[in-house]
Amino acid sequence: MENTEKYFLKEPRKNACEVDEDGNVLLENIIHLDDNTFPEAKQYFAISWYNKTMMSCIGSHIHDTAEYVGFIGSDAEHPQELYGKVLFWLNGQWITIEKSAIIYIPAGMPHCPYIVQEVEKPILHFSGTPNAHYTMKASIDVIEGVGDVNRFVSYEPRPFMPGKETNPSILRKAVWLDSSIIPGAPYIEFAWFLKPREPKPPTHVHDFDEIVGFIGSDPEEPGDLGATLNFNYDGEVVRTDRSTVVYIPAGTQHCPFHIEDLKRPVLSFSGGDGNRY
Numbered sequence: 001m002e003n004t005e006k007y008f009l010k011e012p013r014k015n016a017c018e019v020d021e022d023g024n025v026l027l028e029n030i031i032h033l034d035d036n037t038f039p040e041a042k043q044y045f046a047i048s049w050y051n052k053t054m055m056s057c058i059g060s061h062i063h064d065t066a067e068y069v070g071f072i073g074s075d076a077e078h079p080q081e082l083y084g085k086v087l088f089w090l091n092g093q094w095i096t097i098e099k100s101a102i103i104y105i106p107a108g109m110p111h112c113p114y115i116v117q118e119v120e121k122p123i124l125h126f127s128g129t130p131n132a133h134y135t136m137k138a139s140i141d142v143i144e145g146v147g148d149v150n151r152f153v154s155y156e157p158r159p160f161m162p163g164k165e166t167n168p169s170i171l172r173k174a175v176w177l178d179s180s181i182i183p184g185a186p187y188i189e190f191a192w193f194l195k196p197r198e199p200k201p202p203t204h205v206h207d208f209d210e211i212v213g214f215i216g217s218d219p220e221e222p223g224d225l226g227a228t229l230n231f232n233y234d235g236e237v238v239r240t241d242r243s244t245v246v247y248i249p250a251g252t253q254h255c256p257f258h259i260e261d262l263k264r265p266v267l268s269f270s271g272g273d274g275n276r277y
């Protein structure tokens with residue numbers, strides 16, 4: 001494929017608005033993907049580090065498409081633990097999050113702000129939509145009849161498929177979302193690599209656009225993967241030692257991938273606009 005490198009995104013968003021009164025940056029953007037950064041993108045995805053207590057700079061709003069928002073603790077040995085607390089406003093209710101979590105926000109449901117508190121260890125924060133062409137509109141008009149919004153939060157790691165279990169000294173699953181966990185939700189899942197693994201999974205294609213990411217675990221050096229990634233993309237092996245999101249248009253052959261020279265844990269994820277992977 002021509003210009004394979006352009007499908008490997010490594011740039012953060014330039015103008016983070018999360019700054020305190022003294023000008024201290026409260027979050028460190030790692031990678032940002034949308035149709036401005038990458039014209040072919042059909043998905044929006046952004047991931048950052050939170051190191052301190054902060055409140056999101058965006059007030060209550062709605063989108064015309066579904067969104068997911070997540071918070072993951074940075075201790076790869078204990079991937080379900082957040083080591084912090086997040087209060088998240090959704091449809092008129094405050095959700096208290098104290099474990100690694102992904103919140104599914106159906107189209108048209110008002111959400112935000114959120115408050116990150118009691119940060120014992122840096123927290124990874126991400127958000128995404130399965131559609132890059134979405135609108136955002138300020139709104140506090142709650143949807144009637146929704147009930148307890150805690151049912152829109154997943155704290156579950158994706159179970160291994162029978163016979164495909166991986167040694168926990170190599171890989172630990174953090175949290176995932178799809179329509180089998182919460183009806184209507186898009187697919188995304190996160191796991192930590194603690195040690196290199198043999199090249200996997202076999203080469204495959206999807207009928208939806210997929211994003212696959214590899215994020216280093218040092219919040220002081222967000223762009224440093226702390227390992228070397230070898231990713232097979234349409235028959236070509238791309239090597240990088242930077243935190244990277246790979247954009248894979250529907251029908252493009254990809255994988256296996258191989259992580260070598262791992263100096264510290266690497267967070268990996270994959271997501272798509274297909275509701276089931």
Ligand SMILES: [Fe+2]
Pocket residue numbers: 061063067111
């Ligand atoms: Fe939103």
Ligand SMILES: [Fe+2]
Pocket residue numbers: 204205206210254
């Ligand atoms: Fe895939």
